Amino acid sequence: xxxxxxxxxxxxxxxxxxxxxxxxxxxxxxxxxxxxxxxxxxxxxxxxxxxxxxxxxxxxxxxxxxxxxxxxxxxxxxxxxxxxxxxxxxxxxxxxxxxxxxxxxxxxxxxxxxxxxxxxxxxxxxxxxxxxxxxxxxxxxxxxxxxxxxxxxxxxxxxxxxxxxxxxxxxxxxxxxxxx
Amino acid sequence: xxxxxxxxxxxxxxxxxxxxxxxxxxxxxxxxxxxxxxxxxxxxxxxxxxxxxxxxxxxxxxxxxxxxxxxxxxxxxxxxxxxxxxxxxxxxxxxxxxxxxxxxxxxxxxxxxxxxxxxxxxxxxxxxxxxxxxxxxxxxxxxxxxxxxxxxxxxxxxxxxxxxxxx
Numbered sequence: 001x002x003x004x005x006x007x008x009x010x011x012x013x014x015x016x017x018x019x020x021x022x023x024x025x026x027x028x029x030x031x032x033x034x035x036x037x038x039x040x041x042x043x044x045x046x047x048x049x050x051x052x053x054x055x056x057x058x059x060x061x062x063x064x065x066x067x068x069x070x071x072x073x074x075x076x077x078x079x080x081x082x083x084x085x086x087x088x089x090x091x092x093x094x095x096x097x098x099x100x101x102x103x104x105x106x107x108x109x110x111x112x113x114x115x116x117x118x119x120x121x122x123x124x125x126x127x128x129x130x131x132x133x134x135x136x137x138x139x140x141x142x143x144x145x146x147x148x149x150x151x152x153x154x155x156x157x158x159x160x161x162x163x164x165x166x167x168x169x170x171x172x173x174x175x176x177x178x179x180x
Numbered sequence: 181x182x183x184x185x186x187x188x189x190x191x192x193x194x195x196x197x198x199x200x201x202x203x204x205x206x207x208x209x210x211x212x213x214x215x216x217x218x219x220x221x222x223x224x225x226x227x228x229x230x231x232x233x234x235x236x237x238x239x240x241x242x243x244x245x246x247x248x249x250x251x252x253x254x255x256x257x258x259x260x261x262x263x264x265x266x267x268x269x270x271x272x273x274x275x276x277x278x279x280x281x282x283x284x285x286x287x288x289x290x291x292x293x294x295x296x297x298x299x300x301x302x303x304x305x306x307x308x309x310x311x312x313x314x315x316x317x318x319x320x321x322x323x324x325x326x327x328x329x330x331x332x333x334x335x336x337x338x339x340x341x342x343x344x345x346x347x
Contacts (some may be wrong), residue, residue: 003184003185004301005185006183006295007185009223051237060258060259060284060286061258061259061261061324072189078277078337079263079277079278079279079320080263080265080279080320080322080332080334081332082259082330095262097322099263099278099279099282100277100278100279100301101275101276101277102273102275102276102277102306103273103274103275103276104272104273104274105270105271105272105273105274108274109307111306117261117282117284122301139290143330144329144330145207145328145329145330146324146327146329146330147203147326147327147328148327173183174189
């Protein structure tokens, strides 16, 4: 109780000037997070530089809750690369491996077929009805790096929003009460 | 000053920093490994070769692969994904890559292997260009690390040719 009481005391003792400086430091934290995210978008050229693996279709390579770093360059897409793609009519992007590539001679457009390492068949069943190939515009990026388990934070927060609010509340409380 | 909150915060920050640093170093250490894998593929038989009703050529092959990928494994390697792709050029397409077989190598002990198989995925062209077509078979690998950067490379074997007639 002593610690919480202390913190509440410190909130009561806040003056206007101090309140303003706390608000500014909170704003700085939020904006610097935004700056880092947008800078990553510029460097990697991908609209979402980091994705969380949500399904087990790439096991044992990638498990649910692992995170992948994406990169989107002008380089042509080749078989074996792990790409993240959006299918028309599906909201959640999919992370699978390219198994077939046909690149046009004249226009340089590509037809790509993907498959999850852990799935039995290719991805034509996941594509939009009647779609046989993925094209360049479906692909958001290719995976270049890997970090295990970190994605569980976001999975838990999206599935149990209450934890997200508790966490944000607690962080805000700490920022407001900290004195340095 | 040194309240419970401050100490917990400092400890957590320090632990996460060290963990991130160790992950970065583990990934960086992969750069010191210079692998020297070897591979050989032989096409043993054309099982059948035909034109599908939609006009695309399709062929079924029997082949064997022998490869030694042990040198790809480091202490930061979780698994190696290996696949064999047929690569060829047609008047319509400047690059055609068709994966014929793939496999996951979970550990260094399994990285020296020999396999006799038919193609696991359909070898289908976009169009009817496969008669008498010269193609390359390349063995690609994709090293998936425990953490950090992924590596990929391949060995290209050229000089394969499909028959002039359907069978």
